[in-house]
Amino acid sequence: MTLGQQDLSDVGVLIGCALRPKQRPGADSDYRTLLGRYREDAEFHNAVTSVLDGLDLQVLAAGELGLVLGARRESVFAYRLTDLPNVSTVAHRLLVGLISAAIAAYVFPVPADFDDDRVRWVSVDEIERFVRDACDRLKRAPEPQMLEDVSFEEAWRTYDRLSPGYKADRGKGQGRRSAASSTYWVANVLNWMVDQGLARLAPNRGPETFQLLERFRIQVGELAGNATYELLAARRRGDHTPVVGT
Structure with missing residues (x-):
């Protein structure tokens, strides 16, 4: 027919x-x-x-x-880091890319986890501490991490320079996050994921906690093999062996 x-x-x-x-x-x-x-x-x-x-x-x-x-990367429908709110510079795009890979590595540290459909939650504080710890370890490493993606070092060093807590914009009052705060960027990515149907807020699990949805698990499964994801996933597993790109 x-x-x-x-x-x-x-x-x-x-x-x-x-x-x-x-x-x-x-x-x-x-x-x-x-x-x-x-x-x-x-x-x-x-x-x-x-x-x-x-x-x-x-x-x-x-x-x-x-x-x-x-x-696919060349598709007009591909997610662009510039699609996120308040992402206007190269440094901002590097931060968003690093945090996105960190969220995937935090909840899916082993590639087989992408086939496990159990519910997972993350909070802004958990992801911030995870990336912060990775930055600290990289600073203490005797030799720099060599990855195919040469922007990785610039990304983690940019993140490391951010304040981990609230840093108010001048004239905007106390308790308001600014782009000089790492928690601002983590929250920015997670809230964007809510808008994309990849996560939902889970206030009953704690402040700024998100449930990651099945759509996120399916889509980020493609990250397996990405050098930044692999290094962060190794950190999550507790494997501190350097990851060397080819």
């Missing part, structure tokens, strides 16, 4: 649903129906895959979460 105009329109509707990270098939009957068709109708499945391929997107999972997509 050849797909007709309505079928192709349905392909677009399904992809549109998948591109809305907080939309779920359980709450949207049209999304649920089209997802079922994607899973059961080979011709419709192939049409969706072909369109996604043209957009430099790929399906990472298709289940209760809906159609979870991953973007």
